[in-house]
Amino acid sequence: NAGVTQTPKFRILKIGQSMTLQCTQDMNHNYMYWYRQDPGMGLKLIYYSVGAGITDKGEVPNGYNVSRSTTEDFPLRLELAAPSQTSVYFCASREEGSRGYTFGSGTRLTVV
Amino acid sequence: QQQVKQSPQSLIVQKGGISIINCAYENTAFDYFPWYQQFPGKGPALLIAIRPDVSEKKEGRFTISFNKSAKQFSLHIMDSQPGDSATYFCAARPGTYKYIFGTGTRLKVLA
Numbered sequence: 573n574a575g576v577t578q579t580p581k582f583r584i585l586k587i588g589q590s591m592t593l594q595c596t597q598d599m600n601h602n603y604m605y606w607y608r609q610d611p612g613m614g615l616k617l618i619y620y621s622v623g624a625g626i627t628d629k630g631e632v633p634n635g636y637n638v639s640r641s642t643t644e645d646f647p648l649r650l651e652l653a654a655p656s657q658t659s660v661y662f663c664a665s666r667e668e669g670s671r672g673y674t675f676g677s678g679t680r681l682t683v684v
Numbered sequence: 685q686q687q688v689k690q691s692p693q694s695l696i697v698q699k700g701g702i703s704i705i706n707c708a709y710e711n712t713a714f715d716y717f718p719w720y721q722q723f724p725g726k727g728p729a730l731l732i733a734i735r736p737d738v739s740e741k742k743e744g745r746f747t748i749s750f751n752k753s754a755k756q757f758s759l760h761i762m763d764s765q766p767g768d769s770a771t772y773f774c775a776a777r778p779g780t781y782k783y784i785f786g787t788g789t790r791l792k793v794l795a
Contacts, residue, residue, distance in 0.1 A: 576727075603781055612693065614773060614787040615728070622781055630782065662727050671716050671777070675727030 574598050578663050578676035585653045585683045593648040593679050595663030603666040604646040605673065606630075606638065608659040615662065621646055653683045686711060688776050690786030697793050703761040705789045707774035710755060714776040718783070719748065719759050722771045731772070732759070764793045 579594045597604065602623045607615040607630075617630030621640040635657060637649040646665075650657060660680050664673040689708045697703045707717075718733035734741045734748040734757065741748045747760040761768055774786040 605782065607785075612787060614690070615785040617782055620782055664727070671733060672718060672730035673720075673728075673783070675729065677725070677727050 576663055576665050576674050576676035578661075578679050580679060581677070582680045583682070585650075585681065587653060587655065587683060589653050590649070590651050591653065591681075593650070593661055593663075593681075595646045595648070595676060596644050597646075597663075597665040597674070598644065599665060599667065599674065600643060601665035601674070602643065602668045604640065605664040605666075606636070606646070606648045607662045607664065608632065609662060609678075610659050618648065618661075650681075655683050657681065658683045686778060686784055688774055688784050688786045690774050690789060692789060693787070694790045695792070697764045697791065699764065699766060699793055699795055701764050701793075703759075703764045703768065703791055703793070705759045705772055705774070705791070706756060707758065707776075707786050708754075708756045709776050711776070711778055712755070713779050714784075715779050716777040717748070717750065717757050718775050718777075719746075720773045720775065720785075722773065722788075724770075728773055761791075764791075766793045766795045769793050 576597045605620045606618040616632045619638040621627045660678050662678050663676045719731045720728035721731040722728040732746050745762045750757045772789045775783040
């Protein structure tokens, strides 16, 4: 049982480039989330999804897009990367009726 | 107000001592208060959680104290060990699908 898997673990992007952060969970959880973690700022919610085909914005959605075509996958797309998007990105999932998140191990992204 | 204020930002405790991390909130609609533990290079992991109708919850060396009237809750780590060195996040659920997280406390337990 792999839980929540994120790829890649590390990535350096140049300003203006695009990329997709992958997130897959094998627990059949309906709810999935993308957070970014900046030093001293805690975890900020970017986007979340309550099921396949349903997504909604969190606190800091600008510059990002998501899709949820299957229960398992919840990719995060960065278009036109900016230095302000340098951060550690965490994907999480939660079973309906459960209150705890299962987090992935994160993707460390640097935009130069 | 969708905020959870966490303090201190960092904490150094001697082995065997008590570590205390505090969080405060304003939104009375929050209905669930978990604490997460994060080791370097890893994602946060659920440590312990409490509902607002309970004043205290204990699991091993970890205790949450909840003061509903003051809108504060705290994590107490008894007999702190070097293996407890990590970043701790409090969180609150505003009755919807997502959590609001505190800014984190970096705990270092000295051997």
